[in-house]
Amino acid sequence: MKESYDVIVVGVGVAGATLAYELAKRGIGVLVLEKEKLPRYKCCAGGVTSKAAKLLDFDISEVAEDVIHKVSFTFNLGSPYLGQHSQPLIYTVMRDTFDHFLVQRAQQLGAVLRDGQKVTRIQASGDWIEVSTGDNIFRSRIVAGADGAYSVVARELGMKRRIEYIAGIESEVVVSEEELAKWKSLVQIDLGCILGGYGWVFPKRNHLSIGAGCLASKARHLDRLHRKFLNLLSMGNYTIARSSSHLIPTCTKGMVIWQDKALLLGDAAGLADPLTGEGIYNAILSARLAAPVIENSLMRGKVGLQDYQEAIEEKIMSELRIARTLSKFFIRFPHLAFRMLNQREGVWRTGCYLVLGETDYAAIKESKGGFKGILNRLFRA
Numbered sequence: 221m222k223e224s225y226d227v228i229v230v231g232v233g234v235a236g237a238t239l240a241y242e243l244a245k246r247g248i249g250v251l252v253l254e255k256e257k258l259p260r261y262k263c264c265a266g267g268v269t270s271k272a273a274k275l276l277d278f279d280i281s282e283v284a285e286d287v288i289h290k291v292s293f294t295f296n297l298g299s300p301y302l303g304q305h306s307q308p309l310i311y312t313v314m315r316d317t318f319d320h321f322l323v324q325r326a327q328q329l330g331a332v333l334r335d336g337q338k339v340t341r342i343q344a345s346g347d348w349i350e351v352s353t354g355d356n357i358f359r360s361r362i363v364a365g366a367d368g369a370y371s372v373v374a375r376e377l378g379m380k381r382r383i384e385y386i387a388g389i390e391s392e393v394v395v396s397e398e399e400l401a402k403w404k405s406l407v408q409i410d411l412g413c414i415l416g417g418y419g420w421v422f423p424k425r426n427h428l429s430i431g432a433g434c435l436a437s438k439a440r441h442l443d444r445l446h447r448k449f450l451n452l453l454s455m456g457n458y459t460i461a462r463s464s465s466h467l468i469p470t471c472t473k474g475m476v477i478w479q480d481k482a483l484l485l486g487d488a489a490g491l492a493d494p495l496t497g498e499g500i501y502n503a504i505l506s507a508r509l510a511a512p513v514i515e516n517s518l519m520r521g522k523v524g525l526q527d528y529q530e531a532i533e534e535k536i537m538s539e540l541r542i543a544r545t546l547s548k549f550f551i552r553f554p555h556l557a558f559r560m561l562n563q564r565e566g567v568w569r570t571g572c573y574l575v576l577g578e579t580d581y582a583a584i585k586e587s588k589g590g591f592k593g594i595l596n597r598l599f600r601a
């Protein structure tokens with residue numbers, strides 16, 4: 221007899237863990253399958269924006285490594301623009317601890333976790349969908365692909381993903397205590413150093429997360445530029461404890477993220493922001509949008525997940541389209557973007573409202589002067 225559940229979630233990153241939590245909260249029988257043993261490493265700067273943290277109905281401060289109130293923007297590591305805000309803008313986390321913490325919240329509500337179970341095959345079988353790992357076959361009414369950039373769920377079910385990629389590289393850099401102290405509560409974003417993208421420094425409790433990201437089509441020199449960025453930061457003696465790279469998927473127009481009995485979330489659905497590379501917010505949001513649709517489908521006894529696509533279109537994909545348009549200008553004219561930030565206090569304020577979840581791209585587009593106004597100001601700057 222195969223183990224049966226209402227829902228099987230494949231992958232326990234932020235999307236999978238949040239969906240498991242939201243489903244368990246509704247009393248839905250959920251199994252989470254994760255290929256790695258937990259807690260598992262994930263290549264990420266670990267910046268959880270305030271708006272992302274606000275989506276969770278529990279406090280994350282016990283797993284926060286630092287709380288960011290200041291952002292230093294530079295162009296080619298020249299003189300900085302320092303923006304500050306009294307409210308927390310970003311929480312930095314280690315993804316192994318953070319993601320494990322999220323799934324533990326789901327387990328407390330009854331979600332079943334099986335780690336070290338790599339999903340290899342998914343097949344429809346009558347009213348059920350069968351999910352195979354190396355050692356087991358499980359079955360459920362619905363399967364949710366929260367299995368990241370290289371989604372096996374999408375591949376196995378023949379879901380064609382229309383995706384463009386950002387390439388990201390991240391190093392855990394150990395510096396002296398004096399150097400680490402300088403970065404308390406401070407993030408640095410550098411435009412200009414990394415062709416077609418940006419470099420960053422995010423402080424953690426015991427090290428700095430230093431990385432770079434750019435369009436995958438421009439990533440040929442990313443590794444070299446990342447090392448150059450590291451050396452130009454003048455941090456004194458440092459050692460690299462770990463370095464890795466990964467793709468960040470961003471969906472393009474017309475991508476379908478549901479099927480009879482299946483849906484995709486987070487990176488599997490290509491929901492990262494093409495302007496910033498932020499993926500955690502939309503991974504959590506997609507899980508929160510999926511849960512009520514799944515609940516309704518199960519209650520009706522007839523699976524119908526198309527409402528999920530509509531919810532994602534309305535709340536996420538429309539935003540990503542605006543972000544993609546903006547990213548084209550920022551990538552081509554990073555010096556103008558930096559100059560505009562330097563000259564207009566309003567740009568920093570708007571950035572803060574975005575990170576705090578007090579505005580979104582659509583509202584900015586509709587605001588006085590809208591997009592055209594922003595672009596005109598960019599060129600005037």
Ligand SMILES: Cc1cc2nc3c(=O)[nH]c(=O)nc-3n(C[C@H](O)[C@H](O)[C@H](O)COP(=O)(O)OP(=O)(O)OC[C@H]3O[C@@H](n4cnc5c(N)ncnc54)[C@H](O)[C@@H]3O)c2cc1C
Pocket residue numbers: 230231232233234235236253254255256260262263264265266267268269337338339340366367368369372387388389390431465466467468485486487488492497498499500501503
């Ligand atoms: C260098 C870099 C820096 C980044 N920095 C930030 C940042 O600061 N802030 C931010 O918001 N976003 C950042 N991102 C993006 C962010 O990491 C992702 O968007 C986010 O992790 C997506 O979450 P997810 O749950 O959809 O997928 P993931 O976190 O990738 O989780 C997918 C899970 O599925 C599991 N899995 C995969 N295949 C299988 C299988 N066959 N069977 C079972 N399990 C499987 C994986 O092991 C993994 O645990 C960064 C990305 C990169 C590459």
